[in-house]
Amino acid sequence: MTKKILILPGDGIGPEIVAEAVKLLDCLRADFGLEIETETALVGGAAYDDCGSPLPESTLDLAKAADAVLLGAVGGPKWEPLEIALRPEKGLLGLRAGLGLFANLRPAILYPQLAEASTLKPEVVSGLDIMIVRELTGGIYFGQPRGVETLASGERRGINTLVYTESEIERICRVAFEAAMRRGKRLCSVDKANVLECTELWREVAIRVGRDYPEVELSHMYVDNAAMQLVRAPKQFDVMVTTNMFGDILSDAAAMLTGSIGMLPSASLNADNQGMYEPIHGSAPDIAGKGVANPLATLLSVAMMLRYSLAAPEHAERIEQAVSKVLDRGLRTGDIASPGTETVGTAAMGDAVLEAIRAAAA
Amino acid sequence: MTKKILILPGDGIGPEIVAEAVKLLDCLRADFGLEIETETALVGGAAYDDCGSPLPESTLDLAKAADAVLLGAVGGPKWEPLEIALRPEKGLLGLRAGLGLFANLRPAILYPQLAEASTLKPEVVSGLDIMIVRELTGGIYFGQPRGVETLASGERRGINTLVYTESEIERICRVAFEAAMRRGKRLCSVDKANVLECTELWREVAIRVGRDYPEVELSHMYVDNAAMQLVRAPKQFDVMVTTNMFGDILSDAAAMLTGSIGMLPSASLNADNQGMYEPIHGSAPDIAGKGVANPLATLLSVAMMLRYSLAAPEHAERIEQAVSKVLDRGLRTGDIASPGTETVGTAAMGDAVLEAIRAAAA
Numbered sequence A, B: 001m002t003k004k005i006l007i008l009p010g011d012g013i014g015p016e017i018v019a020e021a022v023k024l025l026d027c028l029r030a031d032f033g034l035e036i037e038t039e040t041a042l043v044g045g046a047a048y049d050d051c052g053s054p055l056p057e058s059t060l061d062l063a064k065a066a067d068a069v070l071l072g073a074v075g076g077p078k079w080e081p082l083e084i085a086l087r088p089e090k091g092l093l094g095l096r097a098g099l100g101l102f103a104n105l106r107p108a109i110l111y112p113q114l115a116e117a118s119t120l121k122p123e124v125v126s127g128l129d130i131m132i133v134r135e136l137t138g139g140i141y142f143g144q145p146r147g148v149e150t151l152a153s154g155e156r157r158g159i160n161t162l163v164y165t166e167s168e169i170e171r172i173c174r175v176a177f178e179a180a181m182r183r184g185k186r187l188c189s190v191d192k193a194n195v196l197e198c199t200e201l202w203r204e205v206a207i208r209v210g211r212d213y214p215e216v217e218l219s220h221m222y223v224d225n226a227a228m229q230l231v232r233a234p235k236q237f238d239v240m241v242t243t244n245m246f247g248d249i250l251s252d253a254a255a256m257l258t259g260s261i262g263m264l265p266s267a268s269l270n271a272d273n274q275g276m277y278e279p280i281h282g283s284a285p286d287i288a289g290k291g292v293a294n295p296l297a298t299l300l301s302v303a304m305m306l307r308y309s310l311a312a313p314e315h316a317e318r319i320e321q322a323v324s325k326v327l328d329r330g331l332r333t334g335d336i337a338s339p340g341t342e343t344v345g346t347a348a349m350g351d352a353v354l355e356a357i358r359a360a361a362a
Ligand SMILES: [Mg+2]
Pocket: A248, A249, A252, B224, B225
């Protein structure tokens, strides 16, 4: 059955990098029989400029009707003076909420060809391939009560609430176990169960869900130790699953281990495997329109889309292998350039990936 | 005026490493005019074995009467079967609570001589010298309400509460600004003010306290970015101040950047600069009694004690410089040994530090 993909170029370098993803999808459709149809819509600052809202209803409707959404990036200095409700980032949050995207998948992958980009020693990180599954719609970022109250003494007190129900924990753990089944079958659940009762419940539910996945080796780690282990020996991990806030912190730390943020994709999924896919880097307004942005994180986001929402892992592998080939050839965009490599622009990098895909099939 | 120091050797390697600290204090008293008197007491498993409590009242009373407490380490497999209230770790928590130690100072220092021990590239971490100031008695680890409740639907829900009053934030920020004044005069306050109202209040109070320290350059960073920056460019930081939980995570990550946990001291202070000083490594029961444990973190804890509780920074510097000299000589305990260095035991390392102190004064 033909799958629907909604393309949201967004702002800054978004349109340039997404253009390469569109070329890639066209190639997979034309030459490799991928059954998809695509539509394009506005989000973020581009949508605000067009109709006064960072997430027009029509865009949200299209997103809901799609099997997957590919997003470039949103935001830029142009829209920073706007009130918060109108800012480009609200478009992103609105899509997450509107689609119920509770599972954020954040791979931290370091292609051996780029190992020198890391601040860590090559032997510690070369070939790193972790998947961090972060709960995205619950936990302390959303919990009630919250706010700042004034006590009888006149002193103020700030409050936020970490809260998870069993069902919220269960569904994110299930996503993580499914991810582990497609990978190395090892899952590390990160909590602070020795101190926080809420994450004691998290651990209990993780163990319970784990009974449905006897092939997956489940372990548990306290968040402070996980932060240490990511620095000490990151390759020990396969899939990690954790709360919204712990995932926010650990996924960013893990991304930085690779030293090449321009290479990292992400996925946000709901219970139906409907998903939004986007590079983790931002809209980079300083280089927008110059044709120098790195499109690889966006192309790798397409690979994640194929694997997680479109049930087409063979196409995902095509892309991932092609990216590795292109790096082998020594092609680099400016952000990942190093001595002895050839610096190319956005379109040339996209073309090289297509070429590698076609060559592998020839 | 003569200062009182309570010595708590504790469990595992605690007695061995603390013995070196006692030799050091004796030397500073006898040869360098440091006016101190010391007393020794039991805590942790050793106290439980003696009298059935990990924190005898007599020990807590002595701690309260002291200007500073030096702790080795507590815990070990022998006491793990005990109920939580009787476990050695409770001795530590009881001391923190009993003395009101709300400020945890966690340096992450990487002596250039040990730069190879890090998983990070030497140029990224050699000479690292960060101080993380963690709030220790408030925040989400202590907030009410907390626990697991059963909803009307029968589903369970876990809750913990992040809560800080202005005065709690103010006193920890004050400690951090004071620490910055003794160091590089740069303070980075870490929060998640864009999402958590409680830490929005944190930021506001940090700015207010900062008006009393016009010489200190105050900056702010979100916790996820701080976790990234510690990996990307840790030497950008001087002092960091943050909440209990963020500090738990970041101080452990920062410690691991050094790759030599056996070198790192810590301090926990109250409003009167009364403090408890201890190495961050544990009681290491596997090597206890063998005379091979690294005493340097404990000796550096004494240096922190001299600086923060005993107002004797000149003696602190003596110790720190002596440690550096001993490393220059190529002496190493097993945990920090590397090719081309000489492996020595606990007592020989302690002696070498004393010798270097005396040599520097000769
Ligand atoms: Mg983040």
